[in-house]
Amino acid sequence: MTEPGPVAWPPAPIRTERLVLREPEARDRAAFIELLTSPEVHTYLGGPRPRDELEREVPEVPEVPGQWPGCFVVDLDGAMIGEILLRRATEGRRPAAAGKVDLGYLFLPQVWGFGYAAEACAAALDWFDGVLPGEPVVLHTQTANLGSMRLAAKLGFTEVERFEAWDAEQWLGLRSPATPAD
Secondary structure, eight states: OOSOSSOOSSOOOEEOSSOEEEOOOGGGHHHHHHHHHOTTTTTTTTOOOOHHHHHHHSOOTTSOTTOSTTEEEEEETTEEEEEEEEEEOOTTSOTTTTTSEEEEEEEOGGGTTSSHHHHHHHHHHHHHHHHSTTOOEEEEEETTOHHHHHHHHHTTOEEEEEEEETTEEEEEEEEOOOOOOO
């Protein structure tokens, strides 16, 4: 997250029933490249990046690819299957999103349909509510991405607006902050 406030990063790994959300490690490089070059993953994200370009850009060991605050690797049985991003929306985005934390996620196609995205995103949002209580979260997706639309509803996001961008109808949802129990 860009300027998230007083959040210690990286946090301890977050464990769910089946997954671990952890900071990126050098061993995740191949999975990061696979995520960014997959045509299936990038169907609604403007298309995949060229593999040869990423092979040059993504650092080799000992550097860690993608290591920045707000980036969680989603680990299943010791292997990266996706990533969750929690980052501040920039001023260039929709006014309703500016300054709020934006939830993003990518998962390898071979793990789609098993509920891992819902499980991982819910865990990341629970962590977020614990470290920054009262902060709203937004999520952007194309309306054509029915899986992402279902996941947004399951996670408690409600529609703020629809708009045209990148030659497609986009959806912006808001998840109201969890209120601390009295």
